[in-house]
Amino acid sequence: MTKLVVVIVFCVISLGNISAQRIPSTTEVVESELKGALGDVFSALGKHKRVMIDVGAHPDARWIEALAINVANEKNIEVVERGNVAPTLSVVAGNVSTMYEALLAADSVNRVITVQLEAMLTDAEGRHVIELRKRIDSVRCRRDVALATQSFQHNSTHAEFPPAPTSFWDDAVQPLIFVAAAVTTVVLLFTVRSK
Numbered sequence: 001m002t003k004l005v006v007v008i009v010f011c012v013i014s015l016g017n018i019s020a021q022r023i024p025s026t027t028e029v030v031e032s033e034l035k036g037a038l039g040d041v042f043s044a045l046g047k048h049k050r051v052m053i054d055v056g057a058h059p060d061a062r063w064i065e066a067l068a069i070n071v072a073n074e075k076n077i078e079v080v081e082r083g084n085v086a087p088t089l090s091v092v093a094g095n096v097s098t099m100y101e102a103l104l105a106a107d108s109v110n111r112v113i114t115v116q117l118e119a120m121l122t123d124a125e126g127r128h129v130i131e132l133r134k135r136i137d138s139v140r141c142r143r144d145v146a147l148a149t150q151s152f153q154h155n156s157t158h159a160e161f162p163p164a165p166t167s168f169w170d171d172a173v174q175p176l177i178f179v180a181a182a183v184t185t186v187v188l189l190f191t192v193r194s195k
Contacts, residue, residue, distance in 0.1 A: 033115035056092035087123035102162035
């Protein structure tokens with residue numbers, strides 16, 4: 001009997017571990033996608049091994065600039081300060097955002113993280129637009145997991161949740177029961193008081 005209980009407990013624990021899904025935080029995903037996009041930018045520079053980086057206006061511009069400097073260092077590209085003579089790499093965050101989409105299952109949402117950068121290199125030969133693909137990471141997860149994995153550290157790593165879908169029970173029956181209970185309570189109170 002005890003062997004059977006041990007086997008059942010072991011099976012339940014194993015199934016629980018298999019179904020547990022590790023969802024990376026929004027910061028991890030956005031940072032990974034930004035590094036990938038910036039890696040594509042620096043790979044497209046060709047002969048240029050020294051650049052000045054200019055990140056366009058964005059709430060997370062400082063973070064994007066820091067990531068760009070790190071990726072440039074990894075690619076052995078020297079980043080120079082403003083005012084030095086070097087080609088200028090302009091990076092604009094077209095869309096760096098987190099969004100949640102409602103699903104039919106009331107306890108789940110679809111987390112969509114989008115990273116779309118635009119880049120242009122200005123050197124002695126002119127301006128060169130660097131074509132980049134839009135990066136989208138989409139994952140379905142429970143609302144509580146999505147809430148736990150979003151970060152308020154950066155503007156692009158959090159978003160509002162869509163309202164949970166409601167049912168006929170939530171919209172009509174439940175309020176009707178509450179109103180009927182309140183009316184019954186009031187009627188009973190006045191009936192008891194009048195006797």
